[in-house]
Amino acid sequence: xxxxxxxxxxxxxxxxxxxxxxxxxxxxxxxxxxxxxxxxxxxxxxxxxxxxxxxxxxxxxxxxxxxxxxxxxxxxxxxxxxxxxxxxxxxxxxxxxxxxxxxxxxxxxxxxxxxxxxxxxxxxxxxxxxxxxxxxxxxxxxxxxxxxxxxxxxxxxxxxxxxxxxxxxxxxxxxxxxxxxxxxxxxxxxxxxxxxxxxxxxxxxxxxxxxxxxxxxxxxxxxxxxxxxxxxxxxxxxxxxxxxxxxxxxxxxxxxxxxxxxxxxxxxxxxxxxxxxxxxxxxxxxxxxxxxxxxxxxxxxxxxxxxxxxxxxxxxxxxxxxxxxxxxxxxxxxxxxxxxxxxxxxxxxxxxxxxxxxxxxxxxxxxxxxxxxxxxxxxxxxxxxxx
Amino acid sequence: xxxxxxxxxxxxxxxxxxxxxxxxxxxxxxxxxxxxxxxxxxxxxxxxxxxxxxxxxxxxxxxxxxxxxxxxxxxxxxxxxxxxxxxxxxxxxxxxxxxxxxxxxxxxxxxxxxxxxxxxxxxxxxxxxxxxxxxxxxxxxxxxxxxxxxxxxxxxxxxxxxxxxxxxxxxxxxxxxxxxxxxxxxxxxxxxxxxxxxxxxxxxxxxxxxxxxxxxxxxxxxxxxxxxxx
Ligand SMILES: Nc1ncnc2c1ncn2[C@@H]1O[C@H](COP(=O)(O)OP(=O)(O)OP(=O)(O)O)[C@@H](O)[C@H]1O
Ligand SMILES: [Mg+2]
Numbered sequence: 001x002x003x004x005x006x007x008x009x010x011x012x013x014x015x016x017x018x019x020x021x022x023x024x025x026x027x028x029x030x031x032x033x034x035x036x037x038x039x040x041x042x043x044x045x046x047x048x049x050x051x052x053x054x055x056x057x058x059x060x061x062x063x064x065x066x067x068x069x070x071x072x073x074x075x076x077x078x079x080x081x082x083x084x085x086x087x088x089x090x091x092x093x094x095x096x097x098x099x100x101x102x103x104x105x106x107x108x109x110x111x112x113x114x115x116x117x118x119x120x121x122x123x124x125x126x127x128x129x130x131x132x133x134x135x136x137x138x139x140x141x142x143x144x145x146x147x148x149x150x151x152x153x154x155x156x157x158x159x160x161x162x163x164x165x166x167x168x169x170x171x172x173x174x175x176x177x178x179x180x181x182x183x184x185x186x187x188x189x190x191x192x193x194x195x196x197x198x199x200x201x202x203x204x205x206x207x208x209x210x211x212x213x214x215x216x217x218x219x220x221x222x223x224x225x226x227x228x229x230x231x232x233x234x235x236x237x238x239x240x241x242x243x244x245x246x247x248x249x250x251x252x253x254x255x256x257x258x259x260x261x262x263x264x265x266x267x268x269x270x271x272x273x274x275x276x277x278x279x280x281x282x283x284x285x286x287x288x289x290x291x292x293x294x295x296x297x298x299x300x301x302x303x304x305x306x307x308x309x310x311x312x313x314x315x316x317x318x319x320x321x322x323x324x325x326x327x328x329x330x331x332x333x334x335x336x337x338x339x340x341x342x343x344x345x346x347x348x349x350x351x352x353x354x355x356x357x358x359x360x361x362x363x364x365x366x367x368x369x370x371x372x373x374x375x376x377x378x379x380x381x382x383x384x385x386x387x
Numbered sequence: 388x389x390x391x392x393x394x395x396x397x398x399x400x401x402x403x404x405x406x407x408x409x410x411x412x413x414x415x416x417x418x419x420x421x422x423x424x425x426x427x428x429x430x431x432x433x434x435x436x437x438x439x440x441x442x443x444x445x446x447x448x449x450x451x452x453x454x455x456x457x458x459x460x461x462x463x464x465x466x467x468x469x470x471x472x473x474x475x476x477x478x479x480x481x482x483x484x485x486x487x488x489x490x491x492x493x494x495x496x497x498x499x500x501x502x503x504x505x506x507x508x509x510x511x512x513x514x515x516x517x518x519x520x521x522x523x524x525x526x527x528x529x530x531x532x533x534x535x536x537x538x539x540x541x542x543x544x545x546x547x548x549x550x551x552x553x554x555x556x557x558x559x560x561x562x563x564x565x566x567x568x569x570x571x572x573x574x575x576x577x578x579x580x581x582x583x584x585x586x587x588x589x590x591x592x593x594x595x596x597x598x599x600x601x602x603x604x605x606x607x608x609x610x611x612x613x614x615x616x617x
Contacts, residue, residue, distance in 0.1 A: 001487070001491045001494050001498070001504075001507075002498070002504065003498060005491070006487070006491075006495075006498070009484075009486040009487055009491070010486055012486070013485070013486045290482065291482075291484050291485075294482045294483075294484065295495070296443075296467065297441075297443055297470065297476050297482075298470070298471060298476065298495055298496040298499075298543070299467050299468060299470045299471025299472075299496060299499050299547075300467065300498075300499065301463075301464050301467045301468070302463060302464070302467070303464075304499075380438075380443040380444075381438055381443055381444045384443075384478070384482075
């Protein structure tokens, strides 16, 4: 037996009480892990401010409403506009809805001109442009699904069906793209040829999801956005144009609210856990006063006795934390399937693990501080007399 | 020099405005390898005196020399270490830790030594053998009889090789036969292992196992009955 063994044995003197406390610690740390995992992708600004020189043109009424392709030429002619291209939401599943990632019909060359931060091999871009059923994907998808260049990739359409009424789209994988900066990740997506998509689909021919516009002078972006919207104000398809940076800002503001809410929930949960665990520890201490006196009698110093008590409390919190973190790590992959659809994947990180452990230690120290002080000050003869 | 040497030891408690003097000038010398029984009426200060000898309580005044150390001059931390090396305690109600097995209870004082885990366990087993409980090493106190628990407590008191045992009514909670067994064990420890024993008891039959008996009454020792023990 060691000092550790002694703490361990003491911890489980009242099994039910210890298990209940462990359970509440587990729940608290599970919650911590899940909320941190959700908040983490947005920590530190998150959204890139790339593309202050890009505008996004959507339907005025709803982002889901489509716009006629005929607007492209008109936008192109607005003074200050340097380039225009368009994208559409495809939806669809590869094998299983759980394998979610966005898929967009695009204009191959115009798309990569619009997003110079994405790198693609020139030969692959040529192949993309020249293969009607060609697609390129973010390079991480190859490993994720075991794809190779040259593979035929079936996608089950949900929004879009083919002219023959079927929904099984077949594409040929001709290339991959990545972020030009090796330290950054490009958004995960599948890009297909708009021309093929438009020709093959059974309805809404000639419609696109939204336009992306590059302006020559970012300072002029608001004025140009106004000019574009004025152009279509009285048409059947009025538009709403905003800068990508604005998009990012409003998005980040919403995330800020979420982070604040998560912090609030966590504070409340941990305050409750603090009281609960503190109660467990002080109850267990009160029962044990004569035993602590015995330890001191046989020669345990005041410091050593109080260390045993605080160690026990840290041990309790650590076990609870590890159980919670373990459970969190095992449910996150499942949670990720859901969250991926609207905010990207969530996962357990080393950071979250380290934070949890640090949190558990601090919690244990706070909870154990008062009992430890009591143990430290305990006078042997008084305690023995009481027992 | 005597292994326990008290002179002019006084102990008083302040209760409210009143000061109650429990020990009023105790002179006591216990030679090495002696077995002393300390008798006296309830409330006469026997436990108080024993605790002062064992270094878990302090005298209000007077000199307390045990194992050649002046206890009044030591800090709490020094006293704790000194106790672990010099004193084995045996209480009336055994005072074992209920969550630990017999072996682990006995091992407890060894956690303060530099012994390896293996050595600690083997020393604990030896101590359990001496008290005749080697086959109960894995039992928790709740699974042992009173007499067995007291044997475990005695094993704990001797495991670190302390030369002095202080026992506060070690048989007070036991029936006659079991009490006799415990007293015989103490006699063996005194006779064969050279332990100096100071034992508080109410029971004249228990006191008869000791080499000497002293009486404490009204804060004073009377040593007139020195050689009445067998
Ligand atoms: N902490 C204390 N505060 C005040 N009075 C105390 C304290 N401890 C002991 N006393 C008093 O000191 C006296 C001696 O107590 P002690 O426990 O030494 O007696 P004892 O001889 O061991 O009695 P018993 O045979 O009942 O165990 C008692 O009157 C007791 O009330
Ligand atoms: Mg007493």
